[in-house]
Amino acid sequence: xxxxxxxxxxxxxxxxxxxxxxxxxxxxxxxxxxxxxxxxxxxxxxxxxxxxxxxxxxxxxxxxxxxxxxxxxxxxxxxxxxxxxxxxxxxxxxxxxxxxxxxxxxxxxxxxxxxxxxxxxxxxxxxxxxxxxxxxxxxxxxxxxxxxxxxxxxxxxxxxxxxxxxxxxxxxxxxxxxxxxxxxxxxxxxxxxxxxxxxxxxxxxxxxxxxxxxxxxxxxxxxxxxxxxxxxxxx
Numbered sequence: 001x002x003x004x005x006x007x008x009x010x011x012x013x014x015x016x017x018x019x020x021x022x023x024x025x026x027x028x029x030x031x032x033x034x035x036x037x038x039x040x041x042x043x044x045x046x047x048x049x050x051x052x053x054x055x056x057x058x059x060x061x062x063x064x065x066x067x068x069x070x071x072x073x074x075x076x077x078x079x080x081x082x083x084x085x086x087x088x089x090x091x092x093x094x095x096x097x098x099x100x101x102x103x104x105x106x107x108x109x110x111x112x113x114x115x116x117x118x119x120x121x122x123x124x125x126x127x128x129x130x131x132x133x134x135x136x137x138x139x140x141x142x143x144x145x146x147x148x149x150x151x152x153x154x155x156x157x158x159x160x161x162x163x164x165x166x167x168x169x170x171x172x173x174x175x176x177x178x179x180x181x182x183x184x185x186x187x188x189x190x191x192x193x194x195x196x197x198x199x200x201x202x203x204x205x206x207x208x209x210x211x212x213x214x215x216x217x218x219x220x221x222x223x224x225x226x227x228x229x230x231x232x233x234x235x
Contacts, residue, residue, distance in 0.1 A: 040136075159207075
């Protein structure tokens with residue numbers, strides 16, 4: 001079974017694993033100097049290399065080949081989602097979004113938000129693990145809590161969408177998309193966006209969309225939106 005290792009630091013033809021990654025490589029997987037590995041920097045590059053140095057000081061991998069992996073989908077997807085009260089649900093959402101394919105993730109602070117603090121280091125580990133599990137070369141950008149107003153008023157994506165529970169049916173997110181465009185989709189908390197937030201988004205060019213006929217939990221809505229974006233143009 002293929003395994004992928006993450007090395008954010010690539011210097012002078014060597015990849016340097018971070019302490020936890022290196023310790024797992026040596027003590028759990030029992031790898032040793034000379035063993036071949038597949039490595040990514042999370043920036044779209046895949047490397048084939050061999051372990052050159054393995055000690056308590058760290059693990060260095062001599063890079064033998066480099067392959068540039070093109071972007072994985074047409075367009076660019078930015079998912080902005082309100083953190084759930086239970087962190088396990090948010091972690092699950094970000095894990096699956098990374099496996100399916102997302103370029104950027106922002107944690108959204110809304111009027112009805114149930115959580116006001118998050119541990120970004122823990123969520124970053126979730127993203128890295130999901131990237132390695134799915135053998136991807138791109139690690140999504142992750143941003144900490146951003147106030148709704150700040151994100152909405154500064155958004156630069158071509159396609160701006162807000163998913164909310166309107167009284168009358170809204171067009172499905174996927175049907176509003178043009179393939180190949182940069183897209184920002186806002187997913188609110190369990191209490192939904194406030195009327196003021198929906199109005200502000202509309203003033204700044206956000207189109208209200210739905211994600212199906214069922215009322216979805218926040219983390220489920222995030223997954224549905226990511227999957228819908230990735231399925232554009234695919235029969």
